[in-house]
Amino acid sequence: MKKITRDIKYICLLAATITLSACSSDDDASSNVEQPKPALVTGEANFSKYIAVGASFSAGFTDNALFIAAQNNSFPNMLSQKFALAGGGSFTQPLMADNVGGLLFNGMPLFDTDGNRQFGPRLFFNGTGPTPLNAMSTTEATNVLSGPFNNYGIPGLKSFHLGVAGYGFANPYFGRMASNPMATVLGDAVNESPTFFTLSEIGGNDVLGYATSGGTGVDQTGNFDPSTYGGNDITDPIVFDTSFRAAIGALIGTNNAKGVVTNVPYITSLAHFTTVPYNPLDPSNPDFASQIPTLNNVYGAINQIFIALGEEDRVIVFSTEQANAVVLKDESLTDLSAQITGALLASPTFPAFIAQFGLPPAAAPIVAGLLGQTYGQARQATANDLFVLPSSSIIGEVNEDYAAFLASQGLSPAVAGQFAVEGVTLPLADKWALIPSEQAAIKTATDAYNATIETVAADNGLALVDFKGILDEAATTGYASGNYIYNTALVQGGLISLDGIHLTARGYAIVANEMMKAIDATYGSNFEASGNLIDAGTLPTNYPPTLR
Template identity: 75%
Template sequence: MKKITRNIKYMCLLAATITLSSCSSDDDGTSNQEQPKSALVAGEANFSKYVAVGASFSAGFTDNALFIAAQQNSFPNMLSQKFALVGGGAFTLPLMNDNIGGLLFNGALDPNGGFKPRLFFNGAGPEVLPDTPTTEATTNLNGSFNNFGIPGLKSFHLGVAGYGMANPYFGRMASSPGATVLGDAMAQGPTFFTLSEIGGNDVLSYAISGGSGVDQTGNYNPATYGGNDITDPVVFASAFNAAVDALTSNGAKGVVANVPYIATLAHFTTVPYNPLDPTDPNFGPQIPTLNNVFGALNPIFNAVDPTRAIVFSTTEASPVVIKDESLADISAIITAQLNASPTFPAFVAQFGLPPAAAPVVAALLGQTYGQSRQATEADLFVLPSSNIIGKVNQAYAGFLVSQGLPAAVAGQFSVEGVTLPLEDKWVLIPSEQLAIKTATDAYNSTITSTAGTKGLALVDFKGILEQASTTGYSSGNYIYTTALVRGGLVSLDGIHLTARGYAIMANEMMKAIDATYGSNFEASGNLLDSGTFPTNYPKAFR
């Protein structure tokens, strides 16, 4: 069995990207906005001091990074420009140093490999910009700001004293080392606020770790602060209500947004469950040998649970093999049955191993496949799994060599998703997806109830993304979807929005303000034309 080097390609077209981007006025994220049709009025809202509180979306995070153009194309900054037409004051952003993205720590890159530059589209898929960040994380900006969109912020982080020492995105703008996000926001004396995506990171960090608690994005992941467990809905409710109570304490009005079902985003829907193509010259010729190997295990699987049987098709794309921790561990059963089989020593011999190696191989097969199965359509794979499926896991191959297997054999049994089940960190199984949905529903119940009690405008962000992921969301001359690259709504990291996506958020917030406070952003023609904003930023853009 030869080394299988199958690697999943991003399903996107350069032509589609060019088409989606063609209406941008220029590459730096500026836009030509519609002229109002009639006089704009604020209604009951007072926009003189607008403060945005939120996480990555509020910050403008896109393409797995924060950078100047992205911040300028954040939905709070877009809103502030419209609010300025009816008495809104200055809106100050904690700007990064460049359009590269990423952070330095005392002049050095993050030793853990995070906080990398932004992604760009290389014609086939997303790629990290080959530059060094210039924004120093340890330098405090010493200013007064209006946008408290903090990448990585979870609900309970809002009131944590000294949170800036854990999260450099807040640390570089915090008023003091012991400051809280909510305290600094309130110090601005807001007359109007947006409170958005609170609760998103509370489930996102769990989701992007495949429900395993291990962050495997390979790039900076802004949802990992405070661990990867799903936030208890009771804790969320307490934190969210405390934030709303504080923000409205001086009579300020505002808009809140609910939390989408994040599993509908491209980060979880791009990598197919069945990417193993029999026409692939690196995989197809290996299918008979693979089926022979699993032929020794399938009788055991069929006796315990037929859904665990592993068979690769010679005519259709086959699912990857995964480890499902919700399955009963039958490692001991596999090992015992193989050791009891009179034909197993001959099976081992076909790999050039002596009969005496049979017990060792039986134990290794039991350990490897005790909770394995082939994936189904119900499983979701995190975007970074595309980089490892079909590749040899060198660490595991090294382990097999240490157990006495020749290097060639060790490599054959270490192919990710084929002979080595994908670990839990790469996949969201149905039970993990249900845990995310259950928590999201609880968060949204709190958000809806609180908005109603406080008389706040409410944006159904969940509904917008659901529509985009199914029939598509229509805005201007475009229909946006959540597909990676070609959908126009979700940026290259598969989670955060494009500038067009943020323009859509701004529009939905203005519509909600109109409905709740009697303004007329929509009727006066002051909604944004999402098509005039970029979907991505070119490699050369600095």
């Protein structure tokens, strides 16, 4: 069966596609004369030993991978270059071996424990959309690097992972840089005796794995999701609170180190969750339009049962005039499988109904059972539902496994295929969508994490960056930086990388700038006034496939 959704197009990311901010002119020529800027001062901060601790963002993870160019454009590395102007020392990162991304284990591509998420390679923009680089990593996970290091940004790190002994066995990104097999991330970072630290995006991975798996706790998207170490359940806010407070206490340590922390954004505002529309089924597509009468006939029989049971909100109808919502399985709904099956079998018209599909009356019990099982928790999506980015590749496609199952129950291959179209006749599984209750669970946890972060920052006199506010602004009105206005749209927004979650190099520069502003406000430095903020517009938004 041909794809029956409208195409989800991507726009090539060029400077021209990012909205230019307005420039004003002034008739007073003297206003165009650049005034001398003051010399850089550090205030109360001591940058002589800067240590970064965090997760994927701190590492520089972008385009679904970690690679040298991205690490060089990580916000900690950018900050270290500015700190070097104010007495900061050297800054060493655990660099990957190439610009492909991904890892090898004893010479073979490394896969996660479920066998379907390869660690890389990175994505690139092929003119139509994000696609994996056709290359293999040369970074061997078993080759442990010699430290010491300054950047302890570990993709996949959750709050409670910070103090887990032997975490390198579970997470190869830390394993290749750990000081010893039983080392902890926090222990290795603290052993470097920081005078200044950043503790960033702690809490993001504590909800991200749950979100990218559609709230199921199992990621089956085929893409590497570094947040899944330790399972996908949302971290209990009490566990987060304990872990975060311990991390801050250890990093401040006997040096009374100063530092910057960030709060946690609402990750559901990221492109990974906002790109795929809830209503992608296009009646102007002839492949879909020709099926609408049959679909409404099939669902009409189910809809009568929904109405009789007082479940009018579950009625499924396809329009010939406007974009149609996909059909999904909502596990928060009461399961009406038995009622549907019973009502269909009790209907005297049901044998005639299935006859239109070439099925004999004797098949009625099997078909009624299959329809009940399939649509017992089905409904059409609404604008309040979110869909993970990989769902765009399966909506409107025949689920071959389910079609094979239906064929094994006696349906002809043609009929089995008709009843196995993802999001049309086969409700999308929970892993592809975040329903409102799942979104609410993410928000509740995020708000609790942020309450802890803000309290701990205030109690310890730390600088705080409102990362949540930055992304909220980018997702609504756009975030202005230099000559550009950035938003969270996939590919053309400039802020979010091709995986829909992590930042571009420009996005990481914006984070570095916000950190320097917070340092200025808290510790009396003057990075902004002295002209030392980064021009994010000079950095790339993605990397060419030729970069290896």
